[in-house]
Amino acid sequence: MQDDYQAYVAPKGPQESKDAWPTVDVVSQPHIPALDGLRTIAVYLVLVFHAGVSSFDGGFVGVDLFFVLSGFLVTGLILAEVEERGGLRLGHFYARRVRRLLPAALVVIVATSAIFMLVASAVQRLPWTGDAQSALLYFANWRFIHQEGDYFGADVDKSPFLHFWSLAVEEQFYLIFPLVVIALVWLRKRWRPALAVGLSVLFLASFAAQLYWAEHDPSHAYYGTDARLYQLLAGALAALSLRAVRRNRAQDAGNRLRPGVGWVFLAILLVAATDLVDFTPSTRGILATLATTGLVLTLAEQKDRSLAWLLGRPTVVYLGRISYGTYLWHWPVLLLIPYWLDLPAWGMALLTFAVASGLAALSFEIFEHPLRTGRWLRRFGWRTVVVGVAASAVLAVTAVPALLDSHRAPATASTTERPSLELAGAGDEPIPTDLDWAAYSAEVGAANAYCTLEETDVCTEHEEPTGPRVMLAGDSHSLMLTPTLKALAEEHGFSLFRSSVGGCSWQRGVTKPVHAEAKREQCGEARAALYGGLIDELDIDTVLLTQLPRGNDLADLTDEELIGDALVERTVRESLDYFAAEGVRVVVLASALVPKASIGDPLECLATSTLISQCRVPAPTSAPLIDSFYRTADVRSDAVTVVDINPVMCTHWPVCDALDADGHPIWRDALHFLPSALSKRSAEIWDLLEATGAFAS
Structure with a gap:
């Protein structure tokens, strides 16, 4: 972090040869x-x-x-x-x-x-x-x-x-x-x-x-x-x-x-x-x-x-x-001090x-x-x-x-002292030692993909000559769902398109100020197309919307002085009204279960604990506020249906194991389900989607 010139200044002495260490005059x-x-x-x-x-x-x-x-x-x-x-x-x-x-x-x-x-x-x-x-x-x-x-x-x-x-x-x-x-x-x-x-x-x-x-x-x-x-x-x-x-x-x-x-x-x-x-x-x-x-x-x-x-x-x-x-x-x-001292x-x-x-x-x-x-x-x-x-x-x-890269468990970690959470009908088994942490952490589902009005073929995941045409839109949660939805599209004969950008809400007219300008432009371009004619251009029948709970991290693109819950409520309502006016069915996925701070990242918990029971995730006592806006729209509009896949991912709801019965992790991190865990439950997820009637031919 510095240049120490003292080390370079050789003491004055007899003239050195041309090949000797160069003398720098003090x-x-x-x-x-x-x-x-x-x-x-x-x-x-x-x-x-x-x-x-x-x-x-x-x-x-x-x-x-x-x-x-x-x-x-x-x-x-x-x-x-x-x-x-x-x-x-x-x-x-x-x-x-x-x-x-x-x-x-x-x-x-x-x-x-x-x-x-x-x-x-x-x-x-x-x-x-x-x-x-x-x-x-x-x-x-x-x-x-x-x-x-x-x-x-x-x-x-x-x-x-x-x-x-x-x-x-x-x-x-x-x-x-x-x-x-x-x-x-x-x-x-x-x-x-x-x-x-x-x-x-x-x-x-x-x-x-x-x-x-x-x-x-x-x-x-x-x-x-x-x-x-x-x-x-x-x-x-x-x-x-x-x-x-x-x-x-x-x-x-x-x-x-x-x-x-x-x-x-x-x-x-x-x-x-x-x-x-x-x-x-x-x-x-x-x-x-x-x-x-x-x-x-x-x-x-x-x-x-x-x-x-x-x-x-x-x-x-x-x-x-x-x-x-x-x-x-x-x-x-x-970084080391907090491991031992507060x-x-x-x-x-x-x-x-x-x-x-x-x-x-x-x-x-x-x-x-x-x-x-x-x-x-x-x-x-x-x-x-x-x-x-x-x-x-x-x-x-x-x-x-x-x-x-060693799989060695930490010698000192606060999570090893976490008490076990009781779960009816479940044993208290040790965490398997052969879990591939690197493979699980690398799973994101899919890369960003979205169409513009000028280029409408880059967001196609699967296309059928007949059957409903479905647009999956949202942030990183749409990325994690993509492999499951693509497999369902191939199995059940519907076309699947995406407007998926990590970190970008599906709501119209909002942005995240913390994003760099290039990211905001990417989000803006994707949503401008989604709400600017792409639904008609691709002849979409059903829009499937999913995202993390959004709130005070959003700002209004029009620079109006509307923030927080009021901004979220307005943009959710206006976005869903837009799709309804376009004559398409809307399926909104309820916010995925985010583990409480006491658990943190379930995958990391598994890597630092000894018993499966130490990493069980209790469901929150109340849903995020944004979900109430979804359900209000569901009640007032026949075109909108809210689907909750959390009980599918958490079979012992309202307490969830971080590992399923096969020893496969449920969460990739504290904010996302593991894409492969979603794929394992594709049949149950399809039952929920099919029940909405939005995927009927």
Whole structure:
């Protein structure tokens, strides 16, 4: 998470040969203790933010500080070597990066994998294998962008490897940036402003990407390399300008900085990290970038001695030097603490500070610092890179899967102490040990599919020359039902079409504000067609509607000030009235049983418990409010019928086993039945659908 220039500054001595480790003149890149102090601020801002301390709900700007500082330091090092040696030895540059960043990361990833194998369930760990592998190979940020956009993706904020996204951004920068600088330095021989102009253009391009993605996809704006490079490049431009200033003191822009201005920059940074201002993450990042750039230049030019004195205190400097290790350890530690202790946010922050900083100090002294500064290692350039990359790849395909994919039950898990729930007529049998957690977790039913008026063949699941024509519409619940409905269509001779998009309500005129713009557009396109002539175009006879219970997560597309229950009631009524006016029969599936919080994810419960009775799911005492709107429509309209498949899935209603009599799980997760469990009950589901009369020829 940082660039430690101390490791690169070789002591002055006899002139080395051309093939020796390149000497970087300490005059060109002096050690400024206060910059280490900035690292201390950065890492502990991130720590208190991740600990959930509400007053620092913008503490993630500590990452922005790291980015600017890294860009500043690495650019200074590259330019110093290029100008003093006439070129950059890429092998040695990459070797320094490998020795600086890789050893600690390898230890943390393997140790984290081993520890979570002991405390987390096999179901929890399933997505973490890919997370750890992407962390080892430094593309974690792109993996998390993909997962954020995948409706069935894991909750990325629960991954113990989430924080490696920022290290991935930096490593991608370190891989490409030296080549860019070499090219621009070569071009500068022919056009003097080439380096400054080139870096400025890249900065503006990345800044534009940040503004674009902040509007269209906040996850990409936060994790995307293209949207984050502007912060590293801000540091690079600061380093470039500082070198120019030092070459020409007569035009020293830095001298215009006044004493005390550093405190102003620090105050701006800290305010951006708190709840005192209500900014978007993107705006906070831009503000933090400006403040950090000013701070770095102020401290580098020693324009604010009081601030430099404070940030240069030995303890503050040392905490900054080990901040990389602290950053690596803090997130796994934060996720582990709740397995044993229930602490308030500040308690979590203080305990994590002690544990993560202690581990970081131990790691730094035992092997990080020796590996980084050992002179015997300096003669190995590309060989160090090859060994480092190979070690990462080997661990990614061996140790990580062996640990995280293990079916081993957790040694410590609160669910193992969950009391059994009595169920009349059912025994208290042990959970089978051969359940395929990965296969069950991977079942989503079907991919998104919907027709538009211009393209009406992409949503066809099954078509018959005769028989009713049925449109299945809804969110991820329509995806989980698709295999069952398709099999029923083939068996009973009806045509099946879909308007299915995960996370998208079937109600007309609503959206989920939390979705990225691309997702909202996809939902809007699917529903615009469904309510804009697709029923006539496909000659639909029956519409089958299913979704999760919807409520305050919805917003009105027309920007009217109608929210919550009133919005749901209106849009349910208007949507069902539309279908009735189109002359089609409507079958609405009642909301699927969602396990109570005391059970959580039944599949995960099965992976952490010993007895089937510990994972029994009690039915709620009342149905979701949206179901009352469905049933009101059923009463007032002959065209609408509500069908409840919960008793089919739960044969001992109102208490349900998470496993059926054949040892097959019922739920995929806390919000969805397992598609294969639905398919096993297709005959019973067909009886309910057929009884509506909506599927008659």
